[in-house]
Amino acid sequence: MEDSIDISGSLVNQYLSTINQNRMDVLKIATAGSVDDGKSTLIGRILYDTKSLTTDKLEAIETRSKANGFDYLDFSLATDGLVAEREQGITIDVAHIYFSTKTKSYIIADTPGHIEYTRNMVTGASTSQASIILVDARKGVIEQTYRHFFINNLLRVKDVIVAVNKMDLVDFSQEKYEAIKADFQNLIAKSEYKDQNITFIPVSALQGDNVVEKSEKTPWYSGQTLLEHLEELDAQDVYEKAQARFPIQTVIRPKKDEYHDFRGYAGKLYGGEFSVGDEVTVLPSLTTSRIKEIYFFDQKFETAGRGSSCTITLEDDVNVSRGDMIVKTSEKPQIEKQLTATVCWMDSKSLNPGTNYFIQNGSTRILAKVKSINGTITTDFSGEDTSKNELKLNEIGKVQIQLSKPLAFDSYKNNKASGSFILIDSQTNNTSGVGFIE
Amino acid sequence: MEILEKKMERTAILNVNPLESEAIYIFREVAAQFEKPVLLFSGGKDSITLVRLAQKAFWPAKIPFPLLHIDTGHNFPETIEFRDRLAEELGVELIVRNVQDSIDQGKVVEEKGRYASRNSLQTTTLLDALEEFKFDAAIGGARRDEEKARAKERIFSVRDDFGQWDEKNQRPELFDHLNGKIDLGQNVRVFPISNWTELDVWSYIEKENIEIPSIYFAHKRKTFVRDGMIWSAEDDVVYRDENEEVEERLVRFRTVGDMSCTAAVLSDAVTIDKVVAEIRDSQISERGARIDDKRSEAAMEKRKQQGYF
Numbered sequence: 207m208e209d210s211i212d213i214s215g216s217l218v219n220q221y222l223s224t225i226n227q228n229r230m231d232v233l234k235i236a237t238a239g240s241v242d243d244g245k246s247t248l249i250g251r252i253l254y255d256t257k258s259l260t261t262d263k264l265e266a267i268e269t270r271s272k273a274n275g276f277d278y279l280d281f282s283l284a285t286d287g288l289v290a291e292r293e294q295g296i297t298i299d300v301a302h303i304y305f306s307t308k309t310k311s312y313i314i315a316d317t318p319g320h321i322e323y324t325r326n327m328v329t330g331a332s333t334s335q336a337s338i339i340l341v342d343a344r345k346g347v348i349e350q351t352y353r354h355f356f357i358n359n360l361l362r363v364k365d366v367i368v369a370v371n372k373m374d375l376v377d378f379s380q381e382k383y384e385a386i387k388a389d390f391q392n393l394i395a396k397s398e399y400k401d402q403n404i405t406f407i408p409v410s411a412l413q414g415d416n417v418v419e420k421s422e423k424t425p426w427y428s429g430q431t432l433l434e435h436l437e438e439l440d441a442q443d444v445y446e447k448a449q450a451r452f453p454i455q456t457v458i459r460p461k462k463d464e465y466h467d468f469r470g471y472a473g474k475l476y477g478g479e480f481s482v483g484d485e486v487t488v489l490p491s492l493t494t495s496r497i498k499e500i501y502f503f504d505q506k507f508e509t510a511g512r513g514s515s516c517t518i519t520l521e522d523d524v525n526v527s528r529g530d531m532i533v534k535t536s537e538k539p540q541i542e543k544q545l546t547a548t549v550c551w552m553d554s555k556s557l558n559p560g561t562n563y564f565i566q567n568g569s570t571r572i573l574a575k576v577k578s579i580n581g582t583i584t585t586d587f588s589g590e591d592t593s594k595n596e597l598k599l600n601e602i603g604k605v606q607i608q609l610s611k612p613l614a615f616d617s618y619k620n621n622k623a624s625g626s627f628i629l630i631d632s633q634t635n636n637t638s639g640v641g642f643i644e
Numbered sequence: 645m646e647i648l649e650k651k652m653e654r655t656a657i658l659n660v661n662p663l664e665s666e667a668i669y670i671f672r673e674v675a676a677q678f679e680k681p682v683l684l685f686s687g688g689k690d691s692i693t694l695v696r697l698a699q700k701a702f703w704p705a706k707i708p709f710p711l712l713h714i715d716t717g718h719n720f721p722e723t724i725e726f727r728d729r730l731a732e733e734l735g736v737e738l739i740v741r742n743v744q745d746s747i748d749q750g751k752v753v754e755e756k757g758r759y760a761s762r763n764s765l766q767t768t769t770l771l772d773a774l775e776e777f778k779f780d781a782a783i784g785g786a787r788r789d790e791e792k793a794r795a796k797e798r799i800f801s802v803r804d805d806f807g808q809w810d811e812k813n814q815r816p817e818l819f820d821h822l823n824g825k826i827d828l829g830q831n832v833r834v835f836p837i838s839n840w841t842e843l844d845v846w847s848y849i850e851k852e853n854i855e856i857p858s859i860y861f862a863h864k865r866k867t868f869v870r871d872g873m874i875w876s877a878e879d880d881v882v883y884r885d886e887n888e889e890v891e892e893r894l895v896r897f898r899t900v901g902d903m904s905c906t907a908a909v910l911s912d913a914v915t916i917d918k919v920v921a922e923i924r925d926s927q928i929s930e931r932g933a934r935i936d937d938k939r940s941e942a943a944m945e946k947r948k949q950q951g952y953f
Binding site for chain 1: 657658659660662663664665666668669672673675676699700701702703704705706788789795796814815816817818819820821823825826827838839841843844926
């Protein structure tokens with residue numbers, strides 16, 4: 207034990223000082239809205255007001271705005287990257303936007319809001335802790351809003367911000383805002399995920415009201431601006447708290463004299479912590495051992511925190527390979543050859559019962575057969591259509607899957623990393639769908 | 645005693661830099677999912693950062709893939725010297741393929757005129773090298789914050805036999821489930837530092853005390869000014885009109901591409917902490933100093949469709 211802790215260890219100290227000083231926390235946010243909700247404008251506004259747009263980018267926006275005949279700065283040009291998008295004036299894929307404040311680094315996954323792009327919204331939300339849903343103050347809560355909220359619910363995004371945009375076009379009317387809020391509350395009542403934090407903010411992205419700067423035009427609103435709210439969210443939750451799961455990516459066996467007998471298991475730790483001495487079980491073989499050492503690069507640590515990409519060694523000489531999972535013996539997940547999941551389909555080729563796919567969870571890839579599809583779930587909270595037994599592109603449904611080998615997994619609501627998977631088409635190799643295990 | 649205990653508890657925990665942890669995760673996935681990966685190494689700060697992350701991912705084993713440098717022949721000599729030394733220190737194989745050879749073989753034609761650059765010619769040499777060695781995954785240091793088209797790039801970006809990027813038909817990437825399954829003939833471009841910004845890279849270099857080529861620090865250099873940008877005049881790679889006056893200036897490079905398309909910036913940042921401070925305060929984005937992107941607004945997207953990084 208003594209040699210495993212080095213209090214003055216330079217790397218440890220560097221990390222602590224980094225987290226406090228240089229390396230800010232990272233908050234990932236997904237944005238969703240309908241075609242004309244002004245989502246890109248909102249993001250452009252955030253970038254502009256946080257002084258994240260550099261001179262040359264700002265100049266490019268000014269030039270394009272003028273060329274398009276606008277008498278204001280078209281901030282949406284800051285994010286709409288692809289040529290096709292500029293031609294059509296819409297966002298068609300997930301774009302990543304980066305900005306930082308004094309306290310945090312932000313990564314925005316900007317996803318399109320039209321009905322046919324459910325897959326992009328799901329993709330963006332899968333790596334985000336927070337989500338901004340835009341509602342047009344003139345239109346109120348519409349079917350699209352239902353869908354956006356549904357996806358945030360399905361993926362259990364912890365913090366949802368409902369930005370009621372274009373308040374300038376309804377004279378900053380409190381009445382309108384409250385009516386939208388009340389409509390949205392009806393949606394929340396239908397949600398099963400009760401721990402979600404939902405915050406309403408009246409904004410005008412175009413004019414900058416309540417985005418970064420507090421607006422004088424909404425004296426009736428006492429809450430925070432959008433950025434103030436984001437600044438208060440805990441970025442440490444980027445890796446959720448759950449039972450510790452350590453899927454093995456690769457076994458490190460250096461062919462060096464110095465480390466002749468070294469056998470390290472490299473992976474990323476999800477959910478909880480691992481400490482030296484912990485009693486662990488290797489899955490699916492169920493072999494038990496204890497953690498001997500925890501390495502990060504050339505330094506040893508007593509404990510590995512959530513989200514760390516570390517390398518561990520075990521006390522016993524056990525057989526561990528890529529695709530295995532190491533867990534604490536007292537916290538075993540399920541190990542089954544079948545599972546039921548809510549699947550969101552992302553391929554133009556439909557999902558049908560009886561077909562084979564590869565199921566991939568992190569470093570595990572297993573051949574699987576779709577046993578049955580028990581109807582589709584409407585994304586507007588109106589319920590299920592149990593008559594359907596296939597899933598088309600952008601449809602969501604309950605699917606039963608038979609696996610060719612046992613898989614260690616959790617329910618998605620308990621652990622996002624070990625409770626989700628992708629389905630890979632064995633012919634095209636496409637990522638065809640994503641599943642959330644029951 | 646209580647204070648001491650608290651300190652023990654804190655210092656004993658491996659805290660997480662989410663960006664570093666993500667990059668290491670990606671490196672390990674590449675090593676496991678592909679048969680013959682290669683790390684594209686230019687001698688620039690991004691690829692130097694990649695090398696450090698790869699070292700961390702596989703320590704105490706060596707980096708399990710070679711480095712590949714596509715040499716335009718117009719690289720800064722400081723970068724080449726640095727490249728060779730680093731490869732030797734790592735004990736990793738370094739493969740160099742030259743754009744000049746592609747020109748000599750008549751596969752590409754050298755650009756002419758004041759803005760002539762070999763930057764876009766690299767694509768052919770790169771694709772040939774991938775083919776020659778049958779590399780199925782090429783790891784690069786591109787970042788999404790560099791440019792608008794890159795903002796939509798995946799971490800595992802599948803390319804067809806021609807190295808082309810089909811931006812409308814990209815695989816969705818969900819959670820940490822990276823799908824590296826490809827057909828024979830296809831290859832994947834992998835971007836472990838996709839989510840890093842320029843400042844993240846510089847801060848990391850500072851924190852990790854990573855050595856970088858001297859041209860990143862302020863130095864005196866013979867330069868001339870064109871279109872409001874500062875160009876190196878120390879050799880004949882960059883085309884210069886007779887009336888473009890050469891003057892010695894204190895400059896450094898923010899990005900180290902081909903000499904013919906990489907402008908310098910005025911700077912007195914002679915140490916890494918000064919460079920980081922300069923970047924933090926900077927008002928011009930990094931690619932603003934790369935003339936090849938200014939050619940047209942969609943320049944990067946077009947080059948990527950043709951197989952560029």
